[in-house]
Amino acid sequence: MKMFDDDVILVLGGGSGLGLGIARHFVDEGARVAVFEISEDKLNALKAEFGDAVLLFRGDVTNPQDLMDCRQAIVDRWGRLDALVGSQGIFDGQVPLKDVGLDRVPSLFDEVFRVNVLGYILACKVFVELLEASNGSIVLTASVAAYAADGGGLMYTATKGAVISAVRQLAFEFAPRVRVNGVAPGAIAESQLQGPKALGLEGFKQSDIPQDAMLTTFRNLTLMRELPTPRDYAPVYAFLASHHNAVVTGQTVLLEQGALNRASLSAPGATGGIGA
Numbered sequence: 001m002k003m004f005d006d007d008v009i010l011v012l013g014g015g016s017g018l019g020l021g022i023a024r025h026f027v028d029e030g031a032r033v034a035v036f037e038i039s040e041d042k043l044n045a046l047k048a049e050f051g052d053a054v055l056l057f058r059g060d061v062t063n064p065q066d067l068m069d070c071r072q073a074i075v076d077r078w079g080r081l082d083a084l085v086g087s088q089g090i091f092d093g094q095v096p097l098k099d100v101g102l103d104r105v106p107s108l109f110d111e112v113f114r115v116n117v118l119g120y121i122l123a124c125k126v127f128v129e130l131l132e133a134s135n136g137s138i139v140l141t142a143s144v145a146a147y148a149a150d151g152g153g154l155m156y157t158a159t160k161g162a163v164i165s166a167v168r169q170l171a172f173e174f175a176p177r178v179r180v181n182g183v184a185p186g187a188i189a190e191s192q193l194q195g196p197k198a199l200g201l202e203g204f205k206q207s208d209i210p211q212d213a214m215l216t217t218f219r220n221l222t223l224m225r226e227l228p229t230p231r232d233y234a235p236v237y238a239f240l241a242s243h244h245n246a247v248v249t250g251q252t253v254l255l256e257q258g259a260l261n262r263a264s265l266s267a268p269g270a271t272g273g274i275g276a
């Protein structure tokens with residue numbers, strides 16, 4: 001049995017990384033998928049991969065009119081929407097606040113919060129009526145960075161904390177017709193997560209980090225051996241986005257590969273427990 005029965009699902013930021021893995025998995029699971037993405041190049045690659053099977057929409061998630069136009073395109077093609085998955089995002093470069101020039105703090109805040117938080121809020125606002133009509137779902141992407149320090153800089157981690165709070169509030173406001181949940185991934189292989197223009201880091205992508213260095217870091221920080229791919233995360237999104245989920249709302253599922261459950265008393269350099 002497939003997870004979706006011709007459900008119509010919109011993936012924001014589906015041009016690469018996590019969102020692309022989700023889009024691919026959802027197509028395989030029987031969904032009719034639309035991808036909203038800012039990068040023309042990524043959309044061209046998706047066109048080559050999916051042809052007309054996936055509705056490809058170029059837009060900026062911080063622009064309400066782009067989201068409205070996307071909604072119209074979905075209504076014109078399918079007349080309905082069953083789920084909205086938020087997977088767009090940008091990074092903050094992990095620069096400590098003390099090292100960010102005071103003049104850059106407001107623009108860094110605006111840039112990262114606009115994409116990572118405002119974009120989700122605008123999309124929820126624009127698509128909620130369609131989702132109410134289908135008893136649909138929303139799934140937004142937070143991060144392990146919201147749960148422990150140093151998974152990003154201040155702006156990135158704060159945006160991800162905001163996503164978790166937004167999930168709770170929107171689950172409350174949109175009940176009972178629309179379920180709203182979050183997923184907080186740990187590291188993602190194949191991510192092209194981009195740095196902020198405000199710090200001149202827009203040319204930096206996570207995929208620029210050598211894979212072996214990523215893997216070594218990952219193994220040191222988690223209980224797992226292999227970096228999860230977007231496809232590894234996608235089934236969790238699929239369940240939450242599907243009509244099979246009749247019971248989960250307001251939750252953010254933390255998928256951190258044991259990063260927060262590592263050795264404590266037996267860690268190298270620790271003193272060990274009393275009587276241990």
Ligand SMILES: NC(=O)c1ccc[n+]([C@@H]2O[C@H](COP(=O)([O-])OP(=O)(O)OC[C@H]3O[C@@H](n4cnc5c(N)ncnc54)[C@H](O)[C@@H]3O)[C@@H](O)[C@H]2O)c1
Nearest residue numbers: 013015016017018038060061088089143187188191192193
């Ligand atoms: N990379 C990681 O290790 C990691 C870990 C935890 C959470 N996340 C989160 O996962 C989500 C997906 O990130 P990813 O790692 O797959 O990175 P990614 O850059 O590969 O994917 C994000 C996509 O969003 C698009 N995008 C950016 N700004 C946009 C805008 N204004 N409008 C429309 N689209 C826009 C990008 O072009 C890109 O295709 C993000 O929310 C990120 O914060 C990533």
